[in-house]
Amino acid sequence: DTAVSQTPKYLVTQMGNDKSIKCEQNLGHDTMYWYKQDSKKFLKIMFSYNNKELIINETVPNRFSPKSPDKAHLNLHINSLELGDSAVYFCASSQGRGWVEAFFGQGTRLTVV
Amino acid sequence: QKEVEQNSGPLSVPEGAIASLNCTYSDRGSQSFFWYRQYSGKSPELIMFIYSNGDKEDGRFTAQLNKASQYVSLLIRDSQPSDSATYLCAVTGTASKLTFGTGTRLQVTL
Numbered sequence: 717d718t719a720v721s722q723t724p725k726y727l728v729t730q731m732g733n734d735k736s737i738k739c740e741q742n743l744g745h746d747t748m749y750w751y752k753q754d755s756k757k758f759l760k761i762m763f764s765y766n767n768k769e770l771i772i773n774e775t776v777p778n779r780f781s782p783k784s785p786d787k788a789h790l791n792l793h794i795n796s797l798e799l800g801d802s803a804v805y806f807c808a809s810s811q812g813r814g815w816v817e818a819f820f821g822q823g824t825r826l827t828v829v
Numbered sequence: 830q831k832e833v834e835q836n837s838g839p840l841s842v843p844e845g846a847i848a849s850l851n852c853t854y855s856d857r858g859s860q861s862f863f864w865y866r867q868y869s870g871k872s873p874e875l876i877m878f879i880y881s882n883g884d885k886e887d888g889r890f891t892a893q894l895n896k897a898s899q900y901v902s903l904l905i906r907d908s909q910p911s912d913s914a915t916y917l918c919a920v921t922g923t924a925s926k927l928t929f930g931t932g933t934r935l936q937v938t939l
Contacts, residue, residue, distance in 0.1 A: 749927075757915060759873070759929040772926050806872055810927075817863065818927055820872040 852918030
């Protein structure tokens with residue numbers, strides 16, 4: 717039974733489109749994250765939610781909008797996709813704000829053409 | 830200066846040898862330190878964490894932390910080909926977010 721699951725695993729789309737990535741965790745964790753991993757494998761945090769409250773909002777274009785309907789779900793919506801958005805996006809969860817041992821989903825490889 | 834720095838490698842060690850992976854961080858307020866392993870095309874998985882100065886051992890892995898020098902390392906004893914992966918150092922700072930280094934690629938040769 718997958719602890720942190722993301723859908724879709726692969727996403728190929730054209731520039732200018734809008735797309736969403738979904739994430740769900742069944743660990744009972746309070747905190748969820750979105751990370752972006754670029755072609756050089758650098759993992760950078762984008763957003764974090766704790767119990768549906770946005771607690772980390774890094775410098776990310778406002779075309780990216782996270783949404784957390786409940787503490788088990790954190791979705792990422794991206795408007796007007798650009799070539800530079802191509803990356804692997806990882807969702808992660810951890811037990812609380814001060815406990816940041818994160819468990820990662822399998823990643824979503826986004827390719828913008 | 831990057832917040833968390835690692836040598837990108839590749840670090841090549843023969844099977845059975847000790848692999849030593851190093852990481853430095855810039856935030857003196859950092860509280861927790863993690864090592865993640867990431868196989869190609871897979872997600873990062875936690876292998877060790879350490880909070881206090883000194884050594885922490887778990888099987889073939891030893892994490893070492895020196896807060897005065899802002900340095901954390903991971904030793905892998907009896908390296909196996911299955912240890913070949915990218916090892917990511919991650920640090921939590923005062924903002925309680927996990928900041929990653931760029932990772933060190935380890936190759937264990939037969």
